[in-house]
Amino acid sequence: MDIFKLIGAIMLLGGSLSLLVAAIGMLKMPDVYNRVQVATKASTFGAIFSFLGLAIIKFEHWFTGENWLGRVIILIIFIYITNPVSSHVLMRAAYFMRFPLSKLTKTDVLRDDTNSNLLKEPKNE
């Protein structure tokens, strides 16, 4: 049984390193949009991977005793659904508040379409 604890602990370590990458990316990237992007990808992966590791550490409780696996699966599905959605809503709010894009930006199709009235800015209902 010890091998499962080793695998789980290493997965937990990998997930926490991914969270560290998210934090460094937050400090390094030049504008809001790149920060949100890096932070969302790395932190979602880090959290999912860490919780998988925690479930594997508790392998002896999978079929008997307390319920670790079910709760962890619920939590993983929950993180998968909610984390991209909340970042997407934030990024759209930032875009329509007209925060400046970084100078490295090559194209901005959305600004062109907004200016030529192909789409209206979202109305608040």
Place this chain on the structure above:
Amino acid sequence: MKAKNLIVSFSVLMIAWLLLNWTLDPLIVAIGIGLSLLISVLFCSKCTVFEGIKLGPKAFAYTFVYILVFIRELIKANMDVTKRVLTPGLNIEPGIVKIKTNLKSKMARLILANSITLTPGTFTIHVEGEYFYIHWISTEAVDIEEATQKIANTFENILKELYE
């Protein structure tokens, strides 16, 4: 399709109940069936969230294909992000491009947008009808068709099997 809505929402609630309780005790299962039936009849008899979902063995098999492809893309995305963050200097050329999707149902579009957000270098900013506006950290294509080919086609082909 009222019956299909009820069946799908009932099974989602029932699976969540069983995962939280983690037992097959008849009393617990009976309480779960009662509660799930009550909630799905009360709240989801008119909802349109599960419209256009396909049921059957083929869709069931493609769910696992989706999960495997998604895990592969998630790991690739993190390799990419780690490489970009840890190499010194900024090697990014961000841009916002537009892609077009053929999926009709709302749930399929939500899953497609979520998957695009978690795959290498791309992030959905805005959804307008059948067009998605994507923030791409290394802009490789500006043209609509080429960008669609590069970003969305992998998941779109799988989601076509899952939703009408």
Place this chain on the structure above:
Amino acid sequence: MNNLDWIIYLAIGIILIAMSLNLIRFFKGPSVVDKVVAFDVISLSGLVLIGTVAVLTNRVIYIDVAIVYGLLSFIGVIVVAKYLQKGL
């Protein structure tokens, strides 16, 4: 478990370093959205920290705490974004 505990403690240390780096961005961030994103990443790291403490102290009930905390932080971020779009 005892001889493998040090890996878990190392992971806790790394998560704490990540949280404090995010805190720098939280205080420095030029715009509101930067601050909210930093808060989001901090709460996700806190979620992992709660899970780790649950494993170390061997109490499954802390995972429930993590579920409710994730729900609350999600709703908080959504509410702030809606407010920024002048929709509240």
